[in-house]
Amino acid sequence: MSAVIDGLRRPLGHFTERTLAGLALVLGAGVGFGLLLVLVRVHWTPLYDVDHGVAAWLNALVAPHGPLVTVLNALTGLGGRSVIIWLVSVAVIGLLIRRQGRLAVFLIVTGLGALILDPALKTLVDRLRPEVKVPIGSYAGDSFPSGHALGSFVAYGALLLVFLPAMSPRWRKPAIALVALVVLLIGLTRIALGVHFVSDVLGAWLLGAAWLGVTAYAFRLWRLERGRRVPGWTEGLEPEAAHEVAPAPDEAHLLPHPRAAVFELLVGWVLVFGALYGFGMFVSYHAGGTFLATLDSEVPRWFADRRTPAWDGFSFWWSKAGDTHAILLISLVFCPLVLAVWRRWRPVLFVALAMFGELSLFLAASAAVDRPRPPVGNLDGPLPTSSFPSGHIAATICLWAAMTLVVLPRTDRWWRWLFVTLAVVLPVGVAVSRMYRGMHHPTDFMGAILLGTLWLGLLYWVVRPNEDLAEGNRPAIESEQVDELDDELARAGRAD
Incomplete structure (x- = not known):
C-alpha cells in the first residue's frame, strides 16, 4: 500500500513543482507587464527618455543604409498579421485533419486571445508612434504594445509547443533557441525601423509570455483531468501525438537518388x-x-x-x-x-x-x-x-x-x-x-x-x-x- 501511495505521490509532487514554477513565471510576466503599462500611462520621465533616445539613435544609424532597411523589413514581415494568421490557420486545419482537436482548440484560443488583446490594449493606452527624422517603416494604429512582437511571441511559441513532440529530443532545444531568436529579431526590427519604442516591444513580450503561459497551463490541467501525465515543457503539450503532428511521419526518404x-x-x-x-x-x-x-x-x-x-x-x-x-x-x-x-x-x-x-x-x-x-x-x-x-x-x-x-x-x-x-x-x-x-x-x-x-x-x-x-x-x-x-x-x- 505504501508503495502505491509513493508511486502516486511522486508524479503529483513533480506536477506541483512544475506548476508552482510555471505559475511564478506567468505571474512575473503579468506583473511586469502591468508595471510597464502603468509607467507608460503616467509618462514616467526615465522611461520616456530611454524610449525616445533609442528611437532617435537607431533611426540615425539605420536610415542611411538601404540594404539594411530592406533586410529589416523582410524580417519584420515574419511577425505580420497575414503571416501569423496563415501559419496558425494551416496548423489548425492540419491538426483537425489528423484528428487532434484539443491541440487545434489550444491554437485557436491562444491565437484569438492575442488578436483581441493587441487592439484592446492599444485603444486603452492610446500611445502615439515614435516620431523619427527619417521614416523608414510602415505602421497603422497606436504604439503600445507592439502587435508584431506580441503576435510572433504567442503564435510561434504556441506552434512550438504543439509540434515539439514531432522532433527528436536532440533537436528540441535548438528548435526552441531558433524560435526565441526569430521572436527576438522581429521585436528588434520594430524598434530599429522606428515604428515602436523599446517599451512597446518589452510590453508585448511580457504580455505574450503571460498569455501563452496561461493557455499552456490550462492545457496541462486539461491533461491532468483526463488522467494523463503532465510532460516537461521540452516535450511539448501532447507527447502522445508525436506521430500525428509530424508533417510526413510515414515517408522514409524524399528521393531515392x-x-x-x-x-x-x-x-x-x-x-x-x-x-x-x-x-x-x-x-x-x-x-x-x-x-x-x-x-x-x-x-x-x-x-x-x-x-x-x-x-x-x-x-x-x-x-x-x-x-x-x-x-x-x-x-x-x-x-x-x-x-x-x-x-x-x-x-x-x-x-x-x-x-x-x-x-x-x-x-x-x-x-x-x-x-x-x-x-x-x-x-x-x-x-x-x-x-x-x-x-x-x-x-x-x-x-x-x-x-x-x-x-x-x-x-x-x-x-x-x-x-x-x-x-x-x-x-x-x-x-x-x-x-x-x-x-x-x-x-x-x-x-x-x-x-x-x-x-x-x-x-x-x-x-x-x-x-x-x-x-x-x-x-x-x-x-x-x-x-x-x-x-x-x-x-x-x-x-x-
Missing part, C-alpha cells in the same frame, strides 16, 4: 530554356509573313477594338488569378493540406519545384528574348519584364496542372474533377484577359504552354510525386484505415 535527380533537373532546365529561347526568338524576330505573325498582329488589335469599361474591370480581376500573390497564396494553402492528408513531402516538392522552375525559366527567357509588348494601348502600364513568355499564364498552368497531377490519382471523390476543370479554364481565362489588356501576343500564350508542358513533364519524370501509390506502398490515410479495419477484424475473431 537525390544527386542524380538534381543533375537531371539542372540539365532539363537548360534544355527547356533552350526550347523556349528558340521558339521565342523565332516568333519575335523571324516569323514575318507567317501565320504566327498574322495572329500576333491581328488578335491584339481585335481585342483592343472591342474594349468596354465593364470588360476592362472583368479582365483586370480575371488576370489577377495568375499574378504572384494569388499563385503564392494558393500554393501556401495547398501544400500544407497535402502534407496533412497524405503525409508525403514528395508531392509538396513537386509543386514547389514546378513554381520555382516556372519563375526562373520565365525570368531567364523574358530577359534573353526581350520581346516588345503588342503595339496597342495596354491597360496595365509599363512592366519590368518583356512580353515573351507570359508569366501570368505560365504560372497558372504550372500551378493548377501540378496540383491536378497530385490530386487526381490520390482520390476517387467527385471533387477531383474540379482540379481538372480549373487546370483548363483558369489558364485560358488568364490568357484571354492578358491579350485583351494588350499585354501579350497569342504566341506568348503558346510560349507559356511550351514552358509548362516541358517543365512539368520533366519534373513528373524525375520527382515522381505519386510514387507512394505504387503497389505495396499505400498512402498514409488509406493505410491507417486498412490497419483499423484489420484490428477490428482481429478483435471480432477473438470474440468468436
Whole structure:
C-alpha cells in the first residue's frame, strides 16, 4: 500500500513543482507587464527618455543604409498579421485533419486571445508612434504594445509547443533557441525601423509570455483531468501525438537518388530554356509573313477594338488569378493540406519545384528574348519584364496542372474533377484577359504552354510525386484505415 501511495505521490509532487514554477513565471510576466503599462500611462520621465533616445539613435544609424532597411523589413514581415494568421490557420486545419482537436482548440484560443488583446490594449493606452527624422517603416494604429512582437511571441511559441513532440529530443532545444531568436529579431526590427519604442516591444513580450503561459497551463490541467501525465515543457503539450503532428511521419526518404535527380533537373532546365529561347526568338524576330505573325498582329488589335469599361474591370480581376500573390497564396494553402492528408513531402516538392522552375525559366527567357509588348494601348502600364513568355499564364498552368497531377490519382471523390476543370479554364481565362489588356501576343500564350508542358513533364519524370501509390506502398490515410479495419477484424475473431 505504501508503495502505491509513493508511486502516486511522486508524479503529483513533480506536477506541483512544475506548476508552482510555471505559475511564478506567468505571474512575473503579468506583473511586469502591468508595471510597464502603468509607467507608460503616467509618462514616467526615465522611461520616456530611454524610449525616445533609442528611437532617435537607431533611426540615425539605420536610415542611411538601404540594404539594411530592406533586410529589416523582410524580417519584420515574419511577425505580420497575414503571416501569423496563415501559419496558425494551416496548423489548425492540419491538426483537425489528423484528428487532434484539443491541440487545434489550444491554437485557436491562444491565437484569438492575442488578436483581441493587441487592439484592446492599444485603444486603452492610446500611445502615439515614435516620431523619427527619417521614416523608414510602415505602421497603422497606436504604439503600445507592439502587435508584431506580441503576435510572433504567442503564435510561434504556441506552434512550438504543439509540434515539439514531432522532433527528436536532440533537436528540441535548438528548435526552441531558433524560435526565441526569430521572436527576438522581429521585436528588434520594430524598434530599429522606428515604428515602436523599446517599451512597446518589452510590453508585448511580457504580455505574450503571460498569455501563452496561461493557455499552456490550462492545457496541462486539461491533461491532468483526463488522467494523463503532465510532460516537461521540452516535450511539448501532447507527447502522445508525436506521430500525428509530424508533417510526413510515414515517408522514409524524399528521393531515392537525390544527386542524380538534381543533375537531371539542372540539365532539363537548360534544355527547356533552350526550347523556349528558340521558339521565342523565332516568333519575335523571324516569323514575318507567317501565320504566327498574322495572329500576333491581328488578335491584339481585335481585342483592343472591342474594349468596354465593364470588360476592362472583368479582365483586370480575371488576370489577377495568375499574378504572384494569388499563385503564392494558393500554393501556401495547398501544400500544407497535402502534407496533412497524405503525409508525403514528395508531392509538396513537386509543386514547389514546378513554381520555382516556372519563375526562373520565365525570368531567364523574358530577359534573353526581350520581346516588345503588342503595339496597342495596354491597360496595365509599363512592366519590368518583356512580353515573351507570359508569366501570368505560365504560372497558372504550372500551378493548377501540378496540383491536378497530385490530386487526381490520390482520390476517387467527385471533387477531383474540379482540379481538372480549373487546370483548363483558369489558364485560358488568364490568357484571354492578358491579350485583351494588350499585354501579350497569342504566341506568348503558346510560349507559356511550351514552358509548362516541358517543365512539368520533366519534373513528373524525375520527382515522381505519386510514387507512394505504387503497389505495396499505400498512402498514409488509406493505410491507417486498412490497419483499423484489420484490428477490428482481429478483435471480432477473438470474440468468436
